[in-house]
Amino acid sequence: MGNSCPFFMYADGFVHNELSGDERERFGEHLLSCPVCNTEVQKLESVRESLEAAYTVRLDAQFNYSVLRSLREKKSNSPIGEIKIAVEDILISLATLVAIALLSIQFFGTPRVSSVEMVGRLTNIERSSIEQTSLSNDQVLELVLRSR
Amino acid sequence: MNRGGSNSSIAARNDDRRIREKDLVDRALARDESAYSEIVDLYKAKVAATVYSILGREYVEEISHEAFMRAFNSIERYRRDSSFYTYLIRITVNLCRDEIRRKQIKRIFNFTEVFSRNNDGGSEEQIRTEVSVDPVSVYDTGETINIVREEMDELPPILRTAVTMREIDELSYSEIAKLLKISVGTAKTRVFRARQVLRDKLTKRLNYGK
Ligand SMILES: [Zn+2]
Numbered sequence: 001m002g003n004s005c006p007f008f009m010y011a012d013g014f015v016h017n018e019l020s021g022d023e024r025e026r027f028g029e030h031l032l033s034c035p036v037c038n039t040e041v042q043k044l045e046s047v048r049e050s051l052e053a054a055y056t057v058r059l060d061a062q063f064n065y066s067v068l069r070s071l072r073e074k075k076s077n078s079p080i081g082e083i084k085i086a087v088e089d090i091l092i093s094l095a096t097l098v099a100i101a102l103l104s105i106q107f108f109g110t111p112r113v114s115s116v117e118m119v120g121r122l123t124n125i126e127r128s129s130i131e132q133t134s135l136s137n138d139q140v141l142e143l144v145l146r147s148r
Numbered sequence: 149m150n151r152g153g154s155n156s157s158i159a160a161r162n163d164d165r166r167i168r169e170k171d172l173v174d175r176a177l178a179r180d181e182s183a184y185s186e187i188v189d190l191y192k193a194k195v196a197a198t199v200y201s202i203l204g205r206e207y208v209e210e211i212s213h214e215a216f217m218r219a220f221n222s223i224e225r226y227r228r229d230s231s232f233y234t235y236l237i238r239i240t241v242n243l244c245r246d247e248i249r250r251k252q253i254k255r256i257f258n259f260t261e262v263f264s265r266n267n268d269g270g271s272e273e274q275i276r277t278e279v280s281v282d283p284v285s286v287y288d289t290g291e292t293i294n295i296v297r298e299e300m301d302e303l304p305p306i307l308r309t310a311v312t313m314r315e316i317d318e319l320s321y322s323e324i325a326k327l328l329k330i331s332v333g334t335a336k337t338r339v340f341r342a343r344q345v346l347r348d349k350l351t352k353r354l355n356y357g358k
Contacts, residue, residue: 018320047343050350051315054296057196057208064188067216071184074221 004036011040015048165190166231173232176223188216191233194317195240201300201312202244211247215240230323237317238327241309248305292354299349303342310335311342 010027013019019027031038168190175183192212199211219226219236226235300308313324325335 016314016318016320043347044343047346048315050292050296051201051300051311052197054293054300055197055201055312055316057193057200057205059192059196059209059212063192063209063213064185067188067213067220068181068185070213070217071220074217 005034007034007037008040011037011044015041015044165233169232173223173226173228176220184220187220187232191236192216194233195236197316198237198240198312199244201316202241202305202309203247204301207244207247211240211243215243218243230326234319234323234327237313237319241313241327244309245305292350295350295353296346299346299353302349303345307338307342307345310338311346314339 007027007030010019010023010030014024014027014031017024027037031041169187172183172187172190176187195212195215196208199208199215203211215236218239219232223232226232300311303311310324310328313319313327314321319327321332321335321339324330324339325332328335330338
């Protein structure tokens with residue numbers, strides 16, 4: 001195979017239609033006067049045509065049907081589909097739990113009476129038990145007598 | 149010589165394909181089932197020819213079916229940085245390579261298998277041979293086609309795959325390089341070598357070319 005022509009390398013791109021419009025036009029003109037490139041283009045086209053001819057296969061409509069049927073079966077048994085459904089269920093459950101938690105905090109979580117108010121409502125005995133103040137014997141006696 | 153006529157028709161065919169492809173992929177993503185069937189119609193000949201060329205006629209239905217299934221099942225993950233056609237061919241070629249590895253097909257060393265594959269019977273009825281319009285071409289004969297297949301079978305799988313992607317799948321060298329994870333230079337070298345071997349063998353057997 002001779003590749004003495006400087007344009008020889010364009011033959012492959014020409015046959016596979018990869019040259020720009022300008023390159024294509026110039027190389028087309030060049031082919032008229034260059035037997036080296038002309039032969040190369042002819043050989044490349046022949047190889048391509050012979051391969052296309054040798055490996056042409058007719059797959060009929062049954063093939064399409066077979067692919068579509070498998071696709072439907074795959075979709076109906078898809079583990080991805082099941083995972084999607086499971087994830088959706090988990091998300092819905094989580095959202096419900098979060099909503100319940102927020103409502104619970106809103107209604108039950110906040111104390112209605114502050115600790116200061118609560119202490120204010122206690123009797124002296126109750127308050128003293130909370131405050132854990134140490135009382136003298138006389139004070140204790142007085143509290144007992146008063147509560148009677 | 150067919151100076152540009154067939155190349156123009158390739159270009160027109162490819163342009164039509166790209167335009168149709170975009171619409172079909174959009175519809176497939178929108179779960180339009182008829183789009184899947186149309187995509188199969190559009191590309192099944194190329195996928196089948198690729199499998200036939202790289203692996204053999206007996207693998208065509210099974211591997212082509214698997215290639216479409218994989219492409220469709222992952223269509224939502226398909227990023228449009230390449231055409232869907234290239235994506236499909238990549239899947240097909242990978243399946244062929246897996247099959248070669250898995251079954252350890254060593255056709256290159258096994259002449260008995262080569263001849264049994266080429267006499268696989270029944271296939272001729274399913275093969276539509278595109279007759280060249282060039283009156284001086286010798287590629288339109290059944291004998292030539294058989295010789296081409298025999299010589300392709302004898303090529304190492306890496307050369308056979310590369311030349312298939314170039315001549316049958318009509319991919320550019322950069323696409324071949326990307327799909328095979330090799331450099332553009334290596335892709336070119338493989339295609340050139342495959343062509344060279346085919347030409348030399350065919351020249352000897354058919355006494356054509358110079
Ligand atoms: Zn030249």
